[in-house]
Amino acid sequence: MKILILGAAGMLGRKLLSRLAAEGLGGAAVTTAVLHDVVDPAPASPLPFAVECHSGDYAAPGAAEKLVAGRPAVIFHLASIVSGEAEARFEEGYRVNLDGTRALLEAIRALPDYRPRVVFASSLAVFGAPCPEVVDDDYLCAPSSSYGVQKAMVELLLADYSRRGFIDALALRLPTVCVRPGRPNAALSGFLSSLMREPLNGEEAVLPVDEAMRVWIASPRAAVSYLLHAASLDTGPLGARRSLNMPGVSVTVGEQIAALRARAGARVAGLIRRAPDPTVARVVGSWPQRFDAARARALGFVGDADFAAILDTYIAEELGGRLPAP
């Protein structure tokens, strides 16, 4: 089976590739992985399938046609300008997040007898305040950011292209993925990963919001599991509605800090410094605090048990189980 990953050099893309190498996809072996990102997405270690790397601007004229020319059966679309950048660079956000995706869909539609599974990383940013305490799959998409608008517009396109038979798509509204390894990115929710990651590395972290803020999160491991499950799922029961709220853990920032303290000690948790940022507080605070992910669960999507499990996954996968000295 040939697959394509857009955004393959990103955190989720790299983890997805490792899982595909270890587990295959829905019982089938991957034969070729076509990888794309703005930077070279070449994997660091050898993989048990052929790898074809592309780098550059996938929204540029002609780029999408090249990526789908080999007719990958499954396309993981994880490429995106993140929320902070889409807010700061208005045109670029629409060009990459909306127009780039549309070019991809048009390139697929131009190929006769081709109807790939498309798995799109959407986001809880498609919702905006005021939200009910628990947001279900029937709630209005009224985003508070340009990023959320671009994700919501792509969801509409995916549903229409699926209805017309050009693709067979799922849009997964991922919770905020946390704890992310590596360096902070320009996502407005990036502080949530920094809050745990930096103290665990002996570094200071900045808390831009109130500790009472409640967020909806999933570990990178859970997020990758969602992508894999969506790639081989029977889409019949979904009907026309191709967007799904994914399972997550509802937790306050204060509860996260308490969990860090319980796991790694007061000195580590003491590395968090308060520095309120009204933009971050407004946008992230407008996202849902809890999804009703009943539809996703019924379709077999399984999330993290609780925040302690999310923290443990990070410590095991990224720190080899080692904690800083108390």
Place this chain on the structure above:
Amino acid sequence: MKILILGAAGMLGRKLLSRLAAEGLGGAAVTTAVLHDVVDPAPASPLPFAVECHSGDYAAPGAAEKLVAGRPAVIFHLASIVSGEAEARFEEGYRVNLDGTRALLEAIRALPDYRPRVVFASSLAVFGAPCPEVVDDDYLCAPSSSYGVQKAMVELLLADYSRRGFIDALALRLPTVCVRPGRPNAALSGFLSSLMREPLNGEEAVLPVDEAMRVWIASPRAAVSYLLHAASLDTGPLGARRSLNMPGVSVTVGEQIAALRARAGARVAGLIRRAPDPTVARVVGSWPQRFDAARARALGFVGDADFAAILDTYIAEELGGRLPAP
């Protein structure tokens, strides 16, 4: 006050222009009306303000810039490929309904210190089955047609451009406008007008759906009143959510035929012939049967009293009060 009407040669555009001539806009007089449509939108009779006519493809490169160059204070955006045509001509629907509107918004954004009121004719086609019996302003937009997807995508753009301060927009989700004068257009809901109009003209009408189908409609007069009210409304209370479900009348097709029989007699109502059309039944049947328009009503939007009033408005305005001989 300078205004721009996109889709000025259409039924709503022409009626809007007459009302602007008679009533002005929000207590102010219109000084110049810039009119645009694919065909020449020149009004048949003289108007009490300057008229500037443009015809052609508003989605063509450079067209939108010309239309907004004079900085109209209010833009009525009624231009659209209708539902049946957007379903039949996939690319053209997206090009005109989505890309054309985006070009308009970008042309506005390019002008410094310019933030016009934009009143957009959206549609109940932004919703799709399954819908609750009464659809409120918080319900998910999950359209069943490409037309509905394009309208929903534009609604998202209007909200984002408003939030960013480039425009001050309202999207009015109009009920199916009925009874439309003139000839049938390619809208999938067109049969609703034909059902009343053709028999009142002594002609046969085709009924493609079951008489039990319930629809949500407004007279052309009510629809124009909504556009006028939206043009001068204080948008403060709307907040970030710029799309509004408009008031309408919920009525079954059978009740409409009964009202026609009561008003014009059995011979006229007998001109209706059954000819089921599954596409029309599926798409129109997926639209909401009733809105909760409480938010719109609180903002001062006033609709038709009932279906008998809608029929009377048509007979008075379009037939000079004359009914065919019984």
